[in-house]
Amino acid sequence: MGKSKKRSRASAARLNPLAGRTAANRSLVKKLDPLLSQLSNGTPNEKAMALASISVICEDPTARSELLRQKLVHVVLSQLINDENTDIVVESFGLLRNLSLEEGYDVSTNLWRSGIWSNIVKGFQQLQQSLPKCEEAPLESRRSLFDYADNLLSLVVALANGSDAILAQVLKEDKLQTIFQVIHSFLQYGLDKLPLVLLNTILDLLYDFSSESFEFIEYVMQDQELAAFVQNLDQSSRGNELTKVLVQGISLQFADMDMSYEKADSIIHNVCSSVQHINWQELQVDVEPLNDQEMVNQEPNLVAQKIKDYTSKRSASLMKLQSIEIAVDLLTATTEMVASLYEETQKKLPESLSETLTKFIPPILTNLQPHLTSRILISWNNLLWLYITLGVNFFQLSDELSSNLWQFISSLPQDDQVDIQLGKWSVVWVLLKTIALQQDSNHWLTGFQLQNNVQFVQNVISVYNKWLESNNVELCEKLIGVLSTLASFQGQIEINRIVGQFILEQLVSERTPPLLLVDLTSSLFEIYADASFDYDEPVYVKDGFQSIITSKVVPHLRQTFKLVDRNKDALLKERCTECFNILDSFIHYKQNERE
Template sequence: MGKSKSRNRVKHRNDPTGKAVKPPTDPELAALRQKSILPVLKDLQSPELKARSAAARAITNLIENTKTRKLLLREQIVKILLEQTLTDSSVETRADGWGILQNLVVEEDVDFCIHLYRQDILTAIESAGKSILEALNSETRPFGNLPKLQQGPIWTTASSIISLISSLAEAQDEINQTITGHIAIPKFLVDLFANPATPNHIQCETLNCLAVMLEDNKLLATQLIDREGWFLNDLMMTKSNFSDLKGVAACGVLHSVFSSMRWYQHNTPMENYTDASLIPTLVRAMDQTKTQDNKSPNESESENQNQAIQLALEITMSIASSVQDAFKDESKHGHAIKSKEFKGFDDSGLMDEDAEPMEDIENDDVGADDDEDEMDAEAPEDETGEMDEDEMDADMAMITADAMEISEAPTEDSGLHLLVQTAAPVILQLATQNNEHARHAIMAVSNIAWMVSMVDFSDDYPENTYDLWAPMAQHIWDQIISSFLTNGTADLVDATMIAGLAWAVSLSVGGKIKIKPGEHRALMALYKESRPLTEQELRAANFILDLDDAFGGLAVRCIGALGTLARSPAPIELNRDIGVFLLTVLSGPSDTPPAEIVEALNQLFDIYADRSYAFDEPVFWGNNFLQRLEEVQYKVKRMAKDIDKRHFPELRVRADEVVLNLDRFLAYKRKEKKRAQDD
């Protein structure tokens, strides 16, 4: 038997991280490396404290430049920081090291955070956090007795670490779960906030970091409730006593906890532990006339106030979005939530003998994934060939309504009611001002409008919620949307935002918006001007658009807004203009994005859902919409089957639904017409 080779071969290998870095081949970069990078890295590792401090300041400046930053990373600055700078005996040097890492995270993308995580940065953070708490709680050397120059590096380090934790938590769910598992890190944040020596700005940073970590993180929320119950009580007091940045930041943490635990008005285990309790604090923070206390703030106060307003708007947007989750969580049957999008319906006996056969479409090989995707077969023919009026009404209801229901109506102190009654007027003031808050304010108003549009205001629902909203919706249209449509802009991000607002506001009142002459044509022109956003525009729109949502673009939003304006009781001429426009979208070029076709069809389904509408006979039948829709059936079918459901699953599902529903919608309209003739 031959001798086995030794398994311990590591000692014969060189440390790959210790290899000399090859200089760049580009002459300019090579010169930069020699002149700026190598000397400063040498000083960063100098035994002289002054040299290390000077090097840290120089590196901070170098990080701002892309070329020099990449050269620093190439020279393994992260390795130097982790192995030397962050373990330095000098607290000032350690603070400099954490500051450099924070700046690198700010300038680099998410992949850099993942790289730090794989380099075990969490262990270093845990150790640094422990050292900070020990310094704050030292009995032998009380922190309050230390000179300001010695306190400064502690707070600088704390701020950098908090920023790093927040960036790491946002970078990847796996990282956030690992941070949660490092019990010492969340505890460090909680204890740092609670320490009486902690400055106000550090407390705010701590709360903002916890809010990020708690997003969709039930494990961490449960840990805080079980182990740090006093902390939540403290936050409830903070948000009640303060309406500045600290009070708003406390609202952010509480909102994240409530959302993760799914605590809503109907099921909260502790009274007032719901989003509704946060709205008064957020409104006070957003109301500039109150927060300024009739005096001109200094620069620092003004910055804090602007940060509080911005954060309050973001939290309010999230609360508005979570109202839908509260509705879904209700277990009893109550008010139906109306849906802005087509949901499909029962496939029972809707085809008649006059329906166009679809076999030629079904058998056409038009998609790469046809072999694994079979569309529903055409509906069985109605044996009687007739549908009575009740059946027809029920059938159409399945096309234009969502089957989801919610339980008992929200009370007047519910989140949605408070958003409409107290938050919306203040947010609207911000939205009409030409300042840094206008965009976020418009998006917050839009979110509230979407939530209102989803509620069926039946007799059990507090009627004054809708009564308060309806005139406000018209005011929003007059003050913001009309102004935009009149003046226009070359900024497609703003255009996308306003089109979404127009859709949400119009839908929230069932299309009952009084528009000025020609405004619907301005929306049509905006649709024609739409184009894919550039990479720069996408980055600018990051806080506005869901960039992964095919239905979030400008064109689809214009289609949605126009469709709601054409609903009954829209004037016949307005309805005709919009109906023809939607058909033009369907008959447009073959490269028309599928999302636009899907939304145009869904809007047509809603607009012409009932023959009793005044425009049904003169527009739908008078302009031969039935034939024009039949002519695009094949195109729509082909469009759906061309969508790769592995890469675009939601888009494919919605496209498949609209193919099926178009067929059934036409069958319904034929039977509807036949019955009208028989009558």
């Protein structure tokens, strides 16, 4: 099944470098240069104003790219996060958090390699020293302290979301204990005294890391105070939409070893009821970035007010957007847990959960799929595989539902957005598997315009070749699944021939990695498992597949699989060995099958 990606707003590895400077870029540079100059050389007030303006301007991708090109991160790290002005320090960490979220891998890795963790630890120490005296401090000082805490903790989450290597570092025991000590300080201070934004950031950290690591869950459960906090979360009535979905998310992750059908059903309904009132259209308007041209040209006092109003409105909308994103992630995760629970116990689902899965969830996914496409595709993928596991016929739920989903899938562009392409082809694969289970599969193939559709198959092969060049093995696996399922339908001999020849070509290609060789070989076993299939004799026998496998495929696999290092990847080595042994049996079986 599939799991939703992290909430970083950019891919972990950019496919396109930043574009060269155009006339518009040069004009933008002229307008940004004074702000960057003030950031480095201005008075405290000028620095603060420039920092606030840049934080808003960075919401625009073009302006953000230009500011990053102008070494914005270096300026913030070298001059601002250690500034004598507390407000500048607080806002600087907020800006770094936003940049890490927006840019993902590149900025996160840059920050981590520049030693940002030591600055974060220093900030944590300042928080822990200041918190006991917080009650006596003026309101503005308390607000600044809580903003500082929010920016530091959310920066940790953003960094971990930007890079798997950073996540692994953050989840080491020493760093986790540092983070836990800060959370302890807030628990002792009193969570009811914290701003809701900071409470949500603490919950988000617990949810995010628990969704990534069983070890993190174990560390939390070994901490008596944190474990009690997590276990009693449901009893708290305080919070907004984000609080509610995060509480359900934490409940889901920490119940992983003690999941039940009833608990899964409850989580699904609680999550959806928390966000169902949010108006998506209003949300889209409120998160639009400010016009950076206006920001640069207006008077400072007008800019300050505009920033304040914009930030408040946008923060509320982003909170709601994040709530919906997490809600979809939780639907995806809960569906996967139900599948695991069913496979382990073979226990029949209660009627209420069956209705939730077949009547309640599909309309929600349909309504949201144009807006949160990559997330929704993963959720559809998990739900459709669960239907197959449970013996639920998706096509019998509603003709309109299946046709609308296929139309949506077909309308998606073939672009470089990896998450969307991965989700798209995952759903195509499981829909084809669902068609294969129908008594009249030709009816559904015709309805989806896939019956003997050579152009579609050639397009899938073209997409495979493209992503193989990019070394995206996961996406190539999905495409192999699509092709092998298409090739297995009766009455499509030419389709089978094209796919079969493609598989053989890939099995002798030097560019095919071992993992895909295993998948391709397994597809061969599945497609040509029986001489009674209508394509077996005209394709496998008459096109000489047996001879090609014996003379070319076997030597290539033997040599390639031999080079797989058991010490580096024991599981892959085991799969390669098993695959090669089955291939030997398959060859003998096909040799004697028609005798």
